[in-house]
Amino acid sequence: MRSLTLFAVLLVQLVFSGPAVAEQPNIVVILVDDMGYGDAGCYNAESKIPTPNIDSLANQGMRFTDAHAPGPLCHLSRYGLMTGRYPFRATTENWRKRPSIDQGQVTIASLLKDNGYRTAMVGKWHLGFDEQGYDKPLKGGPIDVGFDSYFGIRASTDIPPYFYIRGDKVITPPTKPIQASSSKGWSPIQGAFWREGEIAPDLELKDVLPRFTREAVDVIDSHAKTRLKTGKPTPLMLYLAYPAPHTPWLPAPEFNGKSGASLYGDFANMVDANVGEVLAALEKNGMTDNTMVIFTSDNGPVWYDDDVKKYGHDSSGGLRGMKADAWECGHRMPFIVRWPGTVAAGSVTDQTICFTDLMATFAELVGRELAPAAGPDSFSFLSVLDGTQPKETQVREHLVIASGNQTFTIRRGNWKLINALGSGGFSIPKRVTAKPGEAPGQLYDLGSDLGETNNLYMEYPDVVSRLTQALDRIVQSGSSR
Secondary structure (H helix, E strand, C coil): CHHHHHHHHHHHHHHHCCCCCCCCCEEEEEEECCCCCCCCCCCCCCCCCCCHHHHHHHHHCEEEEEEECCCCCHHHHHHHHHHCCCHHHCCHHHCCCCCCCCCCCCCHHHHHHCCCCEEEEEEECCCCCECCCCCCCCECCHHHHCCCEEEEECCCCCCCCECCEECCEECCCCCEEECCECCCCCCCCCCCCECCEEECCCCCHHHHHHHHHHHHHHHHHHHHHHHHHHCCCCCEEEEEECCCCCCCCCCCHHHCCCCCCHHHHHHHHHHHHHHHHHHHHHHHCCCHHHEEEEEEECCCCCCCHHHHHHHCCCCCCCCCCCCCCCCHHHCEEEEEEECCCCCCCCEEECCCEECCHHHHHHHHHCCCCCCCCCCCCCCCCHHHHCCCCCCCCCCCCCEEEECCCCCEEEEECCEEEECCECCCCCCCCCCECCCCCCCCCEEEECCCCCCCCCCCCCCCHHHHHHHHHHHHHHHHHCCCC
């Protein structure tokens, strides 16, 4: 009789609880720093850098061939990824003095946290804090924009002061002087380059990359243990922002000579090995099958034409330019998504997407509609991942990217318009003044000219006019969604 009563109670609970809700996947976003489109073997068969772990993600997931950072520099890229908003709409250049993300602004972390996720960040922030002294909380950082936990550094490992942060507190203040460093045979911003300043006694620049990996693995391990202990199916969102292979290039001894691209290649190979440790932690804890892993880089590489000639390695993968440029190498990124059971293994898509699109994609994943002010430049590509998006239908109509010197780029389909001459970034010439009768900007058909060698600005005035009008509208409107 007792068993029948218990059965009846369970039956009533089942009937009135409604349909079962599918468990949300864990999400791990791995953002590396300054890795080029042509560094990983899955994007460049001629790469001189072994990247077996990154390649395994592509073999088991989806590789995007037309994915873009929302800006061709570190802080610009990270702002767009976090907020779903183009960075030219904000004052991200003031990150040294104030937080780039406004108080109360929706981020991918706050969105997922509000929808049942445990959120953690490990790595390079580069979006500013309200710094009132090393003995006081660092306000406006990861903990204040949606992350339950944070361990990392304020910016790159070549920008002092150098110190670790846990939560919103400085672990050990930077009290030791550190002299500037450079490497013979490389440009001033390559090799073992860092700036002079102050460093914390408990931090060594060569240890930052592996330290972040250990912290990320600890997050995964502790999450798995907590779920096992409590029985609650809380999903994890981990944002792992590596500060490498950005300078300083500091490969551990076991990676020396492992690539054919000298110091940079060896360091990039070390990055791949660290990615492998994170993937192994997911596998060890039985989390692989229910985890969406996103791998990408924040902007293009610092790799010159002379480096290509010297080492036979093209970090750009055939694209024009380098980091900071309006040309494709500045912002077209490797972008891979592995999500077993949803994303087809070994699949490739040429859909144009931007890091800003993570916001809308995650919102659709958890069944939430974004408020008008949230993710104003974000378009969901969830249908691309599950294979329901028709190939001929674009996720987004336009893509807009701002580089230096008020250089703006707009894409629509294969057409790409740059509203100025020159790279707008690090490549020479940065800016060119048009002579009378010459084209004042650049127009390329990327469908037939991915290397941006043939400027069609003067030949297609109607295309220039349409794209210019769309650019002005998007920049001035405050939203493109």
